[in-house]
Amino acid sequence: MxxxxxxxxxxxxxxxxxxxxxxxxxxxxxxxxxxxxxxxxxxxxxxxxxxxxxxxxxxxxxxxxxxxxxxxxxxxxxxxxxxxxxxxxxxxxxxxxxxxxxxxxxxxxxxxxxxxxxxxxxxxxxxxxxxxxxxxxxxxxxxxxxxxxxxxxxxxxxxxxxxxxxxxxxxxxxxxxxxxxxQDGLIYNMDIIDQAGAKLPETQDEAYELAKSLTDRPNQFGWANRHTVPEKVGFFRDMIPWLLGYGGVYAEGQQPKVDTEPMINTLAHWRRMYIDSFPQGSDAATFRRMIAEGKVALYTDNNALPPNFFNMNPDSEGFIRSAPLPWPNRRGASFxxxxxxxxxxxxxxxxxxxxxxxxxxxxxxxxxxxxxxxxxxxxxxxxxxxxxxSLPWMSGFATTDAVPWLFVMGDFKGHVEEFRTTVVEYASEVVVGTLSPEEGAQKAQKDLEILADRLFG
Amino acid sequence: MALPVAIYLAIVFAYPIGQEIYLSFTDARLLDRTPPAWVGLDNYRSLAGSGKFWLVIGNTLFYAVVANAAIIALALALALLLNRAFRGRKLARVITSLPWAFPEVAAVLVWSWMYNKDFGVMNVFVRWLPGVTENPSWLLDPKMAWFSIVLMTVWKIFPFFSLIILTALQLIDKELYAAAKIDGAGSFQLFRHITLPGIAPTLGIMTLLITIWGFRRFSIIYLLTGGGPGVRTATLVVFTYITAIRSLNVGLGGAMAIVGLIMSLVITVIYVFVTRRLGQAQI
Structure with missing residues (x-):
């Protein structure tokens, strides 16, 4: 009062x-x-x-x-x-x-x-x-x-x-x-999970196995995240919680960290998800509409997304739910x-x-x-x-150990565009199989070290 | 009288190109408030030593040659067809010119849907082919991505080129054909000795133009693939945009733009040289 x-x-x-x-x-x-x-x-x-x-x-x-x-x-x-x-x-x-x-x-x-x-x-x-x-x-x-x-x-x-x-x-x-x-969380379709009698994943491998088992192209997809060069901003952003989940960051201080094990794991994971569960080549607008229509089982994104799905399809409020991120440290990004x-x-x-x-x-x-x-x-x-x-779909997001997403950028915070362009350039090659995760990570690291030299001397 | 033209040329051409040339010798960065430092030939050395840059140059030449060859062949065939008398010819001419009339960005977005691996209509057609059991990665596999880009480019550009050739065909004196037929010339001979020389100047200038347009074509490639995966479908103009605008590196992007300008100039000089030689030979 x-x-x-x-x-x-x-x-x-x-x-x-x-x-x-x-x-x-x-x-x-x-x-x-x-x-x-x-x-x-x-x-x-x-x-x-x-x-x-x-x-x-x-x-x-x-x-x-x-x-x-x-x-x-x-x-x-x-x-x-x-x-x-x-x-x-x-x-x-x-x-x-x-x-x-x-x-x-x-x-x-x-x-x-x-x-x-x-x-x-x-x-x-x-x-x-x-x-x-x-x-x-x-x-x-x-x-x-x-x-x-x-x-x-x-x-x-x-x-x-x-x-x-x-x-x-x-x-x-x-x-x-x-x-x-x-902040990030695991968004899932309750109906699909219940019908499959599945348990929500708690590790990255469980997430992959479940997504693969729930994929029946082109009627249903186990997972959706951005993975194409035209959506490089979203591609780079969607990998962040996974990178944090594997214990990595894109950079520490002035040192790029994209040839590390967590980054290689993230790239390898994106590759296998692309092969076995992503709607390949679909942009965010398309797969988000599919989520709202109940055609995608799992998805990592932040809590701003579910209300968008409800606007697209009011029925989705009945089946969209959130859960903790599927990795033990529960780390994710906030936006x-x-x-x-x-x-x-x-x-x-x-x-x-x-x-x-x-x-x-x-x-x-x-x-x-x-x-x-x-x-x-x-x-x-x-x-x-x-x-x-009134927000039954919100609880999963609250379990995330969230850091502002720029935290993963080290001293490259003011140079995200250049950094992102390089990472996505090689990540996209890994996704389609023209480079292995290790090759992609090493090539990106090499280019980013040149960038670091140029930016920080 | 020449002053307004000189002022116009100075503002619209000389200043921007001069500025671009200057920036290509600096470390200029977009949004950086510190004045750019002179780095001499560093940006050009950096390009010369970059495998990625040479891949992009190769992409640019590949795209220009393959797309242009297909455009010219199809446009010529269509123009010859539309030059014949048949019922509904006017309607056919209107319909064939429609792709050119569609706004480019909207058309690319429609095509990107058609190329969707899971839902695109192109999958239906390709699955009719023997041996095709899976939907192709139209825009994600590098080779398929090139095929998709070239196909869309040809669809968009060749109707315009075809209309221009049709106009040239209609300017050829019909009496030449009548006289040649009396002399016993066959269809191929009529094409070789009357049609082709009649449209050669038009073909020449249009080839030059579409080659230069091919070098600077942006929206089709950028909206379909973003130059990816990696930079495997990036042409010079797309790579310049990525470097100068997305990566904010205006100095290096400027050097790329100058390389593109030089490539276009070289083609123009070759064209002028060849047409002069042909003209002299005819005289």
Whole structure:
């Protein structure tokens, strides 16, 4: 109750501030006009100057993502009602080209947003390029320091945290805010598993054997993950939990680690899954639709995916479930999305953007958007037994020992594109059998060592 | 009068090409805010010593030669067919030009579906062939991927080429054929001595153009295979994109682009040289 009151006070004070600012600007403008007109037309009525609403551009892939679009638009509707002097303009790119769009804008030197969604890899590039301004002040005023979620923002987005062990400290710069995260788990089709009388896998080998036994091409596939060059971003990403499961990473510090046993195991596993259970050559859009239609038994991905399946086929809510990742260490990746603001927004837009972010961060709104998107609760207010009971497909994801996915990149965090291109180039050859896993791993390692020399001297 | 043209050429051609040449001698990286450093011929040395780069050059030449040969052969055959009088000829001409009219990206996405190993319609046709018991890996096996790329390229490009040849065919004076027939010329002789010389200039310029277009054709290859598996179906322009834009290495990508430019120039020079020699021989 008190928190709601505080939130309301914050909203009111922000609204008050903007109204005072608008009135001040109007007075100054009207005064200037009056003094300019006075010598020419004494006694003439002053010109009426109306303050224009401030429009902020909010860039996100959520605008065009089913489910998220409604959640975000509802928040914006509520915001514009509370702050009629601020309008929100949508800037949208679908998630598969979102990073490309941001890279293009960075290359052009200007981001087309006052508030924007960003992913980890792009976020680092944005900070390195000097495109982002600290949000620490916004975070503090919005009260997000009171949430545990703050601890989940990885050290590379802070100016004063070098490792995960360093406690968050509000004396430095924090360049992003995080309102949701997703983490890996094993997604499975309960009906297929039950009909087969199968037990859920607990190791990589069990996963392979089960997937193979459940494959009956082209009617049913035991497993689906991305495995083609045109989907190299997803291919690289889908291998991460498996690599972590085998105890590996892509790089440690400045040293690529792709010729290691865990990476070779991952490549060999991808190869056998491709032969015996993947819908070969199918892209994510295709196999995800097949999952929603009940034609795929098992799949590793994050908790943001099931709501998409439910949007494609509401019946799938009855058979899509999650389980712990099928390897003993339960390690997987987390994929937070962040909100940031460009350093070069004009002050009045920045003030309006700040208001928007603070509005979002109030517990009531934070909870509403979490529930609307069916995200794992990140604040206590959203973490109710009723909410959790409404998500029977969520429990498996919670068992993952998750690390932010950029953790596997070592010091190559800011060079993911180049690293990824090399890994996928050879991994794709392993998958189709033109290279053995060992050959692919060694060739990739050699190329990546050249890259490391070039990048780090 | 020449000034606007000079300004246009300077803005649209000279500056971008000059900038590209400059970047190819630097270590420029996309999104890097530090100014690029001059590295001399390092990028070109790096390319010369890279097995992957030579594989890509081989891919580029293979694609240009095989796809173009198929396009020319099919386009010529179709043009000769459509040049004959038959009922429904106009409709046939419209239908055959449809592939050219389809937006390229949409067409590639449809073809990528047709090539899907599990669900693609191409599997139905290929399974009719004797001895084929499994669906081919249309886009994942390197050899099949090349076949798939070439097939789609030919389908997309040859109707346009065919229409151009048809236009040239219709410009040949019909009296020449009548006179030759009176002299007892057969079909092959008519083709060899009247048709072929009549369309030779058109064939020449179109061959040059489709060769150059072949070198820079991007969307068909990139959307079908992404240049993969590995870089086994990457041509120079796809590899340049991967290097310069996906890997952000603008310096090295610039060097590749310059190599591509030189290849196109060489072909143009050869074409000009050959046509001049042919022209002189005819005189």
């Amino acid at each position: 008190n928190e709601q009151k505080k939130a309301d006070e914050r909203q009111l004070s922000r609204r008050g501030f903007l109204q005072v600012s608008a009135a001040g600007v109007t007075s100054v403008a009207a005064g200037s006009l009056l003094s300019a007109c006075a010598p020419l037309a004494p006694g003439t009525a002053p010109a009426v100057v109306k303050s224009e609403p401030v429009t902020i551009k909010v860039m996100s892939w959520w605008w065009v993502e089913k489910g998220s679009d409604v959640a975000l638009r509802n928040l914006v509707k509520k915001f514009e009602k509370a702050y009629p002097e601020i309008k929100v303009e949508e800037v949208s790119f679908p998630s598969n080209i979102y990073e490309d769009a941001q890279y293009s804008q960075m290359a052009a030197g200007k981001l087309d947003a006052d508030v924007m969604h960003t992913l980890e890899g792009t976020g680092i590039k944005l900070i390195e390029g000097g495109f982002l301004e600290s949000l620490n002040d916004v975070g503090k005023k919005a009260g997000i320091w009171e949430y545990d979620a703050i601890k989940k923002i990885p050290p590379w987005f802070w100016s004063n945290r070098a490792t995960f062990d360093d406690p968050p400290d509000d004396s430095g710069d924090l360049f992003v805010l995080m309102f949701n995260t997703a 937070p999305s962040y909100w940031a603001w460009p350093a070069d927004s004009p002050p009045e837009k920045k003030e309006a953007a700040r208001t928007f972010l603070e509005f979002w961060a109030t517990p009531e709104n934070f909870k509403e958007i979490t529930w609307a998107r069916k995200d794992p609760p990140m604040i206590p207010q959203a973490n109710t037994p009723e909410y959790l009971a």
